[in-house]
Amino acid sequence: MKFLGYLLTLAIFAFWASMNTKVILRQQEIETQDRYRASVTRYLGNELLRERWLGVYRKNKKIGYTGETYEKVLAAEGFEIHATIESRMEIDYFGRSLPVSTNGFLVLDAQLRPMSLRVDIDAGGVFDIAVRGEGKGGEFALVVERGGTPVLRLPVPRGEMLVGNGLVPALPISGFRVGDEFRVPCFDPIRMERSLVEVKVASHEVKEIDGLLTGVFSLQTRFREFTSKSWVTATGELLRQEFGPPLEDIVLRRESRDNARRYFKK
Secondary structure, rough: OHHHHHHHHHHHHHHHHHHHHHHHHHHHHHHHHHHHHHHHHHOOOOOOEEEEEEEEEEEEEEEEEEEEEHHHHHHEEEEEEEEEEEEEEEEEOOEEEEEEEEEEEEEEOOOOOOOEEEEEEEOOOOOOOEEEEEEEOEEEHHHHHHEEEEEEEEEEOOOOEEEEOOOOOOOOOOOOOOOEEEEEEEEEEEEEHHHHHEEEEEEEEEEEEOOOOEEEEEEEEOOOOOEEEEEEOOOOOOEEEEOOOOOOEEEEEOOOOHHHHHHHHH
């Protein structure tokens, strides 16, 4: 009987420890979500529209660009955030250069939950894919189409979500401190996968970036098996992003919209 009582005590303790751990992890998740929402709010500030444009370089040769805009729009229940993504990049496709273009439009509610999504991807005529998404209750229903015909359905949880650009996403955040961490789901339209973007604010330093000394935060990001290091100002301006293997020869540099797009106007 004493032995049974001992086992019962261990079982109760194990159950309590398990539940307590789940509560702590859930609280950490909530705190991370709250911190992310607050940082996005600070990034947008009082401006109705913010944008970022970067040239994509491989070994100092420009191979494309990527751009994002975030616009606050008045809605029936407060406001919405309308986000766009635009990118053009040349990728190696069986020994030849293949231009890949991505155009996306994402509508988020005030809690940064996705309401609707449309992404169109064209790979130089080799293939074209469209992704549509719609919020339904606690789910966000994604449909992948090819030639106007649905080929895949991907229901995902309707939480905070970003849309990637085919590389390692950079969060639209500011007002952070060294040591802050963020974990946000991101849908990658190139790989048709939803994975967590994990970001840590590693340090604050004065660094020479593209010939200028600037006070910046260093952000370390992991997305799936890829990593990056970004240099971001206190107001959220992304100045430069470098990548770990296998993308170590790729660098993103801040440019104006016109300069970024000029690459494809030659």
